[in-house]
Amino acid sequence: MPIAQVPNLMPALPEIFLACAxxxxxxxxxxxxxxxxxxxxxxxxxxxxxxxxxxxALLLVLTVSGERLLAFGGMFVVDPFAxxxxxxxxxxxxxxxxxxxxxxxxxxxxxxxxxVLIVLATLGMMMMISANDLIALYLGLELQSLxxxxxxxxxxxxxxxxxxGLKYFVLGALASGMLLYGCSxxxxxxxxxGFEGLATQFHGAAGKSPSVGLVIGIxxxxxxxxxxxxxxxxxxxxxxxxxxxxxxVTAFFSVAPKIAAIALFVRVMVGPFGDLxxxxxxxxxxxxxxxxxxxxxxxxxxxxIKRLMAYSSIGHVGFALIGLAVGDAVGVRAILVYMAIYLxxxxxTFTCILCMRRNNRMVxxxxxxxxxxxxxxxxxxxxxxxxxxMAGIPPLAGFFGKFYIFLAAIEAQLYTLxxxxxxxxxxxxxxxxxIIKVMYFDELTDSLDKPIGREMAAVxxxxxxxxxxxxxxLAPVVSGAEGxxxxxxxx
Amino acid sequence: MDNFPLLSLITFLPLVGAGFILLVRGEDExxxxxxxxxxxxxSLITFLxxxxxxxxxxxxxxxxxxxxxAGWIPAFNISYHLGVDGISMLFVLLTTLLTPxxxxxxxxxxxxxxxxxxxxxLVMETMMVGMFSxxxxxxxxxxxxxxxxxxxxxxxxxGGPNRVYAAFKFFLYTLAxxxxxxxxxxxMYYAAGTTDMPALMAHRFAPAMQTWxxxxxxxxxxxxxxxxPFHTWLPDAHVEAPTAGSVILAGVLLxxxxxxxxxxxxxxxxxxxxxxxxxIFSLSIVAVIYTSLVALAQEDMKKLIAYSSVAHMxxxxxxxxxxxxxxxxxxxxxxxxxxxxxxxxFLIVGVVYDRMHSRDIATYGGLVxxxxxxxxxxxxxxxxxxxxxxxxxFIGEFLVLVGAFQVNTWVAALTAIGVILGAVYxxxxxxxxxxxxxxxxxxxxxxxxxxREVAVFAPLVVVVLxxxxxxxxxxxxxxxxxxxxxxxFEAARAVxxxxxxx
Numbered sequence: 001m002p003i004a005q006v007p008n009l010m011p012a013l014p015e016i017f018l019a020c021a022x023x024x025x026x027x028x029x030x031x032x033x034x035x036x037x038x039x040x041x042x043x044x045x046x047x048x049x050x051x052x053x054x055x056x057a058l059l060l061v062l063t064v065s066g067e068r069l070l071a072f073g074g075m076f077v078v079d080p081f082a083x084x085x086x087x088x089x090x091x092x093x094x095x096x097x098x099x100x101x102x103x104x105x106x107x108x109x110x111x112x113x114x115x116v117l118i119v120l121a122t123l124g125m126m127m128m129i130s131a132n133d134l135i136a137l138y139l140g141l142e143l144q145s146l147x148x149x150x151x152x153x154x155x156x157x158x159x160x161x162x163x164x165g166l167k168y169f170v171l172g173a174l175a176s177g178m179l180l181y182g183c184s185x186x187x188x189x190x191x192x193x194g195f196e197g198l199a200t201q202f203h204g205a206a207g208k209s210p211s212v213g214l215v216i217g218i219x220x221x222x223x224x225x226x227x228x229x230x231x232x233x234x235x236x237x238x239x240x241x242x243x244x245x246x247x248x249v250t251a252f253f254s255v256a257p258k259i260a261a262i263a264l265f266v267r268v269m270v271g272p273f274g275d276l277x278x279x280x281x282x283x284x285x286x287x288x289x290x291x292x293x294x295x296x297x298x299x300x301x302x303x304x305i306k307r308l309m310a311y312s313s314i315g316h317v318g319f320a321l322i323g324l325a326v327g328d329a330v331g332v333r334a335i336l337v338y339m340a341i342y343l344x345x346x347x348x349t350f351t352c353i354l355c356m357r358r359n360n361r362m363v364x365x366x367x368x369x370x371x372x373x374x375x376x377x378x379x380x381x382x383x384x385x386x387x388x389x390m391a392g393i394p395p396l397a398g399f400f401g402k403f404y405i406f407l408a409a410i411e412a413q414l415y416t417l418x419x420x421x422x423x424x425x426x427x428x429x430x431x432x433x434x435i436i437k438v439m440y441f442d443e444l445t446d447s448l449d450k451p452i453g454r455e456m457a458a459v460x461x462x463x464x465x466x467x468x469x470x471x472x473x474l475a476p477v478v479s480g481a482e483g484x485x486x487x488x489x490x491x
Numbered sequence: 492m493d494n495f496p497l498l499s500l501i502t503f504l505p506l507v508g509a510g511f512i513l514l515v516r517g518e519d520e521x522x523x524x525x526x527x528x529x530x531x532x533x534s535l536i537t538f539l540x541x542x543x544x545x546x547x548x549x550x551x552x553x554x555x556x557x558x559x560x561a562g563w564i565p566a567f568n569i570s571y572h573l574g575v576d577g578i579s580m581l582f583v584l585l586t587t588l589l590t591p592x593x594x595x596x597x598x599x600x601x602x603x604x605x606x607x608x609x610x611x612x613l614v615m616e617t618m619m620v621g622m623f624s625x626x627x628x629x630x631x632x633x634x635x636x637x638x639x640x641x642x643x644x645x646x647x648x649x650g651g652p653n654r655v656y657a658a659f660k661f662f663l664y665t666l667a668x669x670x671x672x673x674x675x676x677x678x679m680y681y682a683a684g685t686t687d688m689p690a691l692m693a694h695r696f697a698p699a700m701q702t703w704x705x706x707x708x709x710x711x712x713x714x715x716x717x718x719x720p721f722h723t724w725l726p727d728a729h730v731e732a733p734t735a736g737s738v739i740l741a742g743v744l745l746x747x748x749x750x751x752x753x754x755x756x757x758x759x760x761x762x763x764x765x766x767x768x769x770x771i772f773s774l775s776i777v778a779v780i781y782t783s784l785v786a787l788a789q790e791d792m793k794k795l796i797a798y799s800s801v802a803h804m805x806x807x808x809x810x811x812x813x814x815x816x817x818x819x820x821x822x823x824x825x826x827x828x829x830x831x832x833x834x835x836x837f838l839i840v841g842v843v844y845d846r847m848h849s850r851d852i853a854t855y856g857g858l859v860x861x862x863x864x865x866x867x868x869x870x871x872x873x874x875x876x877x878x879x880x881x882x883x884x885f886i887g888e889f890l891v892l893v894g895a896f897q898v899n900t901w902v903a904a905l906t907a908i909g910v911i912l913g914a915v916y917x918x919x920x921x922x923x924x925x926x927x928x929x930x931x932x933x934x935x936x937x938x939x940x941x942x943r944e945v946a947v948f949a950p951l952v953v954v955v956l957x958x959x960x961x962x963x964x965x966x967x968x969x970x971x972x973x974x975x976x977x978x979x980f981e982a983a984r985a986v987x988x989x990x991x992x993x
Contacts, residue, residue, distance in 0.1 A: 388640055391666075393636055393637070393639060393640060393666075394632065394633035394636045394637055395633045395637055399633070399636070403629075403673070403677075406673065406674060406677055407677050407680070407681070410674060410677040410678050410681050411681050415674075418674055418677075419671070419674065422670035422671065422673065422674055423667070423670070425670060426663060426666050426667045426670055429662070429663065429666055430659070430663060433643070433659060433662060433663075436643075436644075436647075437647060437655055437658075437659070440644060440647060440648050441647045441648060441654065441655050441658075471563075471633070474563070474564055475562075475563070475564050475565060475566065478564060478566060478567070479566055482566065
């Protein structure tokens with residue numbers, strides 16, 4: 001009989017690979033020649049290598065089998081649900097690095113730490129997505145958050161950027177504290193932190209009302225998670241951080257961490273607390289409605305396009321949370337489809353925003369886009385496609401995201417939620433249209449810089465085609481999401 | 492011909508043309524010329540193909556013809572399903588007829604961004620044809636909403652001074668109506684388990700549910716028709732849109748709503764339709780009388796015709812909900828003739844607008860002295876709009892009134908007032924613009940229709956007269972389908988009555 005058995009770490013292979021690769025990249029960066037010329041070269045090299053690393057990790061994720069596998073004593077789980085979200089998060093991170101290179105070089109902040117931090121944050125996200133224990137959840141969340149705080153303040157000579165980083169850090173720490181406090185309460189009332197253990201305890205307790213302390217614990221966890229997905233009423237940091245952070249960082253913030261946090265949100269709520277749905281459904285419905293309405297109305301008066309995108313992302317989270325409010329496999333499937341579409345729309349939009357330069361300086365007022373369709377017809381067309389898609393107009397991708405969300409809401413007979421949802425999407429359509437109006441209807445005043453750069457064009461073409469032609473490959477995405485959602489409810 | 496995807500070809504050929512235009516590169520002038528001719532040829536070929544549709548159409552059956560089906564989202568039982576019957580086939584033809592007319596009408600008046608303009612019109616054509624020929628409710632919705640994108644850009648980019656306001660109003664009004672319809676579609680899908688329209692027509696929804704579904708569909712269609720009091724977007728959109736945009740709006744987009752009533756509300760929610768018939772009648776009568784009076788007071792030619800459209804569509808909704816053979820056929824006929832006539836009237840306004848850049852009636856007067864051919868064309872379409880026997884407008888209004896008399900004398904009498912008012916405001920308009928002495932200096936050297944403009948109006952003149960003099964070919968097409976619609980409606984009502992009586 002062996003004294004110690006080597007645990008099976010294969011399920012966590014992508015994460016382990018990513019961790020080692022991040023360290024190696026860090027070492028590689030540190031041991032390069034110093035000097036400003038060299039620094040840019042190093043940054044470029046590490047960027048390319050980081051993207052390669054993320055792509056390799058993506059391939060590794062896909063090779064891990066589609067069954068439900070546990071590792072680290074059940075704290076880490078790999079299932080189709082995790083795979084789906086990991087693929088999304090990895091795509092988001094890799095594209096974020098690709099579109100950031102040009103910006104960082106123009107702003108003179110091209111440093112090799114940036115891609116490494118993104119890789120580390122991605123590692124945290126993947127751990128969040130695979131968390132199967134309250135402790136593992138917190139570890140992943142913090143690894144991610146710490147990297148994000150740093151990249152938010154990456155433009156360290158810029159007051160807005162440092163303010164954004166600090167604000168994000170203080171509020172993020174508060175939210176993490178609430179989350180941790182909630183976890184401790186749950187542990188105190190149940191005696192376990194493992195998701196399976198919690199699920200067994202609550203199983204069959206659906207009819208009875210649980211103890212007050214436990215409910216308070218769940219509410220604290222919910223609040224912490226709502227902060228991470230920037231849902232109302234825990235959204236206050238979002239506009240400031242989105243506006244202040246360097247634009248590629250904002251692009252990254254609005255997709256990858258959000259996708260990971262939504263995954264975590266879903267896993268925690270329907271996994272261990274699935275049988276207590278009566279306790280938290282009301283809260284999620286409220287959060288969802290408040291987010292949709294605030295996202296729709298508060299964005300109307302924004303002039304800064306990054307700030308507008310912040311409110312837009314709050315609104316989108318509200319829509320995605322409808323799926324969670326439904327709380328069954330249909331709802332989760334809708335969330336998966338929605339987040340996949342959201343990823344491509346948002347990355348595409350931010351790529352367009354990153355193309356907004358005048359005399360080699362970034363501009364970010366919506367009015368700066370006046371006449372954009374004359375000076376950059378193709379970029380403007382792509383932007384128009386993304387905006388119409390965000391507004392949910394068929395046949396673009398965004399429509400199908402909303403379609404599945406509302407289908408879930410109708411099936412669960414949450415009619416009020418669905419009606420508020422569609423009406424707020426009409427209000428939101430107004431400000432998406434406003435951007436199109438500025439680009440197409442207003443006269444060209446002062447042209448923005450050309451050309452936009454090859455990698456930006458490639459990302460634009462890729463995301464644009466996905467959004468435009470999504471109706472063509474709807475069936476495989478939906479069946480993938482279906483499998484992923486089913487996996488969550490099988491266990 | 493059985494397996495040949497003719498409908499898909501008609502639907503997507505314009506899109507191919509649009510893609511082709513996007514690829515055109517080179518000198519500015521060359522690009523413009525090429526874009527125009529590609530758009531014209533694509534839409535003409537599409538029109539010829541749709542004639543094939545009519546030739547091969549079997550008028551003896553009410554079943555859907557030229558059906559095509561392909562899996563789209565198999566897991567959800569949603570498929571790409573196309574087909575036409577007697578109700579929708581003629582609308583496909585109307586669309587394919589008006590698009591080349593629009594392209595030709597914009598030949599010289601549109602000088603900026605010609606490439607994008609032509610692309611927008613071809614995309615528009617795809618969406619409109621797809622909407623009329625889809626037999627899956629989700630496919631229908633995609634095309635229905637898809638029309639918003641090109642129309643928003645057409646009004647906003649190439650429109651008049653107040654175009655931004657008009658474009659936003661048009662877009663948001665329509666979107667607000669149709670998202671509610673989307674929820675209804677989802678609820679229907681959930682209840683019936685399919686989005687296939689023939690299957691949904693056979694499915695019986697619970698009466699209480701019918702009421703809500705009917706209202707949700709009404710929200711969308713009433714805005715589209717438009718019915719009073721949801722019509723306020725229309726005058727703005729029409730006035731600000733470029734001429735061809737108004738033509739498509741009045742000619743085809745307004746038909747979406749009434750077509751929707753015929754395709755969804757009547758066959759799928761018969762009980763609710765009966766319940767809401769008085770409501771529809773009231774709104775329609777108000778629309779007919781009130782908007783006719785408003786039209787009388789207009790100083791802007793396009794606005795006047797826009798209000799007259801609301802009044803004419805009031806006839807259509809009255810006819811639709813009479814649920815008599817004459818009423819429904821009259822409504823469809825009225826839609827077709829209004830599609831041609833109002834399109835022609837907007838083109839008529841466009842002709843003088845291109846020359847004088849003013850839509851004010853006061854700018855004109857005595858045009859008959861300088862523009863005899865123009866005056867003749869205007870008179871013909873004006874009389875068709877009034878409903879003079881011998882023009883298409885007469886047949887439609889007559890049949891609607893015959894249908895209305897069978898149901899309710901008061902409804903018929905009040906609707907008939909609209910006919911008189913229609914004559915008043917149209918003749919008044921004609922007198923002010925065409926007759927009188929040519930006193931204004933600016934009009935002294937205005938020239939008559941150019942050969943291109945004659946080519947624009949000629950097909951419309953032929954169609955209007957043909958529809959007025961020999962309506963049988965058109966009525967034959969719709970006959971079987973309308974009879975079938977009424978039979979099924981009566982059967983469904985009978986089932987409800989027995990259930991209620993038990």
